[in-house]
Amino acid sequence: MAAAVYTPGREGTLASDMIAAARRNGRVAVPVTSLPALLDELAAGNPVIVFQNLGLGFVPRWHYAVAYGYDLAAGRIVLHSGATERLATPLDTFENTWARSGYWGLVVLPPDRLPVTATEASALDAAAGIERARRPREAVTAYRTVLARWPDDLRAWMGLGNAAFAAADLAAAQAAFEHATVVVPAAPEAWNNLAYVFAAQGRSNDAVTAAQRAVTLAPPAQAQTYLDTLAELTHASP
């Protein structure tokens, strides 16, 4: 973990490393970049890691804190900052120090939850990041969580299928790719990957049929990829 976030030469942890480290640990990491979004997350009970510049632009003093509550009537935000477990800071002071970091904030949650301010794109980025970090089981959960909120997202269905395939859950991969062909019937990607699932299941005839379907649907610029799949799977079948 220390190697994952520590950056030699910078003597500290960089914000990007936090995102990467969260994903490599199978967590959903979504940026939060405005005060209204920050307050929405806190209201939903999601703590937010915030990057502050406690100094000035020309003598920066960088600092991470975790915001976990606020009191709008008193105009204060509650931070866990350094060794101080509860630091109630005036909201305008906080906003100034946060603005000097470019409003960098991050919500990190287990893969079965999503930040309330996540957009379809940022939620998908977070799930795809877990998949790329080779945590397929957590990625499956994250994609299912994304699909609960955006059930028609083709990339989420494809990601679910790919992550399930990587986790060796062929039945779940098949179901996801089949659903992808229903959500976007003209998507050759879904048929292509479904073909590989059928091949892995030993269903060579179904694999060839699905690969042919992908070739039929492919736009000219991508045709070669799908023709190659068809050739490979036809060759592989008895």
Next chain:
Amino acid sequence: MSAIVTGALLATTLPVNPGHAAMIATDAVGVAGTPSTAALRARLDAFLRRADVQAGLTRLGVPPVEAQARVAALSDAEVDLLAGRVADVPAGGDTAGLAGLVLLTVIVMLVSDVLCYTNIFQFNRCVLR
């Protein structure tokens, strides 16, 4: 000097490998035409696997495996930014000569900067925030 180096880097591009039979990666879904992010990822990965590049990274105190893991966890937009800095440099020896070696060193330093390991070039913001 800085502007010239950046210009040279942006002007050069790697050839994109022709497609081959495979599962379509999630990142490549619905991305038609121009080099897909998947191709850019493959390009970056190939670059980081080169022996001369790994030697350069090690000299800068960057473990090559750690650099690859960081790149793997980046989002598409972040990869687009990073891949734009990686140009095709002839692998050391044959045609490269001193000029090629210098260019390679500069690019390894750039990548290290962008990956937020170092801050060698003032103009080269650590894009990964």
